Amino acid sequence: MSFDLMEIDFAPLIISLRAATMATIVTFFLGIAAAYFVSGYQGKFKGLIDGVLTLPLVLPPTVLGFLLLVLFGKNGPLGKFLTAIGTTVIFSWPATVIAASVVAFPLMYRTVRSSFEQIDQNIIYAARTLGVSEWKIFWKITIPLSWPGVAAGTVLAFARALGDFGATLMIGGNIPGKTLTIPAAIFFAAESGDMNKALLWVILIFIISLIVMTLMNYWTDYQRKLIISAGRK
Amino acid sequence: MKKVSWLLVLSFSLLIILSSVGCNANNAAQSPEKTTQVEPVEIMVSAAASLQNSLTELQKDYAQKKPEVKLTFNFGSSGTLQQQIEQGAPADLFISAGKSQMDALGQKDLLVKESRIDLLGNDLVLVTGKEDKKVTSLEDLAKADVGKISIGTPESVPAGKYAQEALTSLKLWDQLTPKFVLAKDVTQVLNYVETGNVDAGLVYQSDAQGSDKVKVVMALPESSHKPIVYPAAIISATKNQQAAEDFLNYLQSSDAQKVFTQYGFKSIAK
Structure with a gap:
């Protein structure tokens, strides 16, 4: 296997990392907020809301991409609004962030929600009877107790965001140096028979994913030990 | 809670009943065939995705002409199909949207060389x-x-x-x-x-x-630009070369070519 490293354009690496990182930040907050809302909500629409929020996990990414294209496209409701304020997201790098966020969101939301629901409610009731504000309960009790779930959700969301291909390609298009992510670069390299290039990207994305997940695992373990030792005091 | 479980039982039993009815219908439809036909042949055609509509229509026509031949299609981009065939995917016939994919298979001796033809054109x-x-x-x-x-x-x-x-x-x-x-x-x-x-x-x-x-x-x-042609060829690993050849000949017949032109393709005179 021989190829000139200088000939490879490394833009997809930057684009992928930017999209995955920003999407992880977005889903981190949106996912926690949605999980908090749904786990506290007891109305009859709970099942429906949960279904809608989980839908991106079930839909094929290209279908999701098509829906996003219709929504954010020139004639779509959000697209029209964006055009009115003088901007478009389709075929630009924010499109890669939007696509990655949407596909990653359910993983964050579901993981965090289940860890929220595993918290012993008596602790929260106790805090309430002691007059602690809901805001403080959330930050001092709910989040620390469900931290492993939050961390796991974040890792999953990052991995999913980094790996997305279908939805990203649909609303981002393949514009080399602007919206071409690593998974898309792998696809196009493999399709055109350039197996060396495809392999290089596969190895790269493999290494990145592995490093991120391993680091996150060690960090979560470390945090968990901190919580346990704090509990012993 | 009771209501929900009843609903589950009901829907499951409905599912089972429906699927068994479906099986019976299939069996009933197949049994007379089995007695009259000698040996059914299955042909796997890997074809460029752009041919999906026209080939699906031709499939119905061919089923009437040759009921003993079962056509199975694998539609995809020509590049993907080429890779699949190179990796040994079971295919008898390959219809590509581009020459280069067919050339690549030809160079690797995966085609029955003399079977290769230019089937269609396009604009x-x-x-x-x-x-x-x-x-x-x-x-x-x-x-x-x-x-x-x-x-x-x-x-x-x-x-x-x-x-x-x-x-x-x-x-x-x-x-x-x-x-x-x-x-x-x-x-x-x-x-x-x-x-x-x-x-x-x-x-x-x-x-x-x-x-x-x-x-x-x-x-x-x-x-x-270079002329747009859809080359077709039989894959050398085929076990049903005769049946694949017959189908390829059928695709070149004026009846089949007429269907292709209805879908916007150009007929290439041999």
Whole structure:
């Protein structure tokens, strides 16, 4: 296997990392907020809301991409609004962030929600009877107790965001140096028979994913030990 | 809670009943066939995705002509199909949208060489949204008020390769490069044009004809790109060479070619 490293354009690496990182930040907050809302909500629409929020996990990414294209496209409701304020997201790098966020969101939301629901409610009731504000309960009790779930959700969301291909390609298009992510670069390299290039990207994305997940695992373990030792005091 | 479990039981039993009815119907339909036919043959055809509609129609016709032959199609991009065949996927016949994929298989001795023919032709056309009046000629593409233009990725999509050739020979390629959105296949190009997210796209006549949301502005001059052909060949690993040859001959018959032209393809005289 021989190829000139200088000939490879490394833009997809930057684009992928930017999209995955920003999407992880977005889903981190949106996912926690949605999980908090749904786990506290007891109305009859709970099942429906949960279904809608989980839908991106079930839909094929290209279908999701098509829906996003219709929504954010020139004639779509959000697209029209964006055009009115003088901007478009389709075929630009924010499109890669939007696509990655949407596909990653359910993983964050579901993981965090289940860890929220595993918290012993008596602790929260106790805090309430002691007059602690809901805001403080959330930050001092709910989040620390469900931290492993939050961390796991974040890792999953990052991995999913980094790996997305279908939805990203649909609303981002393949514009080399602007919206071409690593998974898309792998696809196009493999399709055109350039197996060396495809392999290089596969190895790269493999290494990145592995490093991120391993680091996150060690960090979560470390945090968990901190919580346990704090509990012993 | 009780209600829910009853509902579950009910829906499950309904599912079981329905599926068993389905099985029976199948058996009933198959049994008389088994007694009359000698040996059913199955042919796997790997074909370019753009042929899906026309081949599905021809499949029905062929089932009447030769009921003992069961046709199975695997539609995909020509590049993917080529890779699959190289990796030993079971295919008897390959119909590619581009010559290069067929050439690659030929070089690796995966084809029955003498079976290779050029089955069909196609035109490359410029399409815009149905209501769009901005683009009326190829030269308009360079105008400032014409935004994004979509074509297939030249390295992997044959239609994109032809588009690149044509625009290069018409001296428009360099000028238009900043406006390009490269798509993973022709369907995606059509999608972008249909939803109005690009102002124009270059696709095959047969693809444009299948969509009622785009209009064909013009066909690109044939002299501007290599002739568009769909080569077909029998895969050397086939176990049913005779049946595959018969089907390939059928596809070249005037009846079959007529169906192809209805879908926007060009018939190539042998």
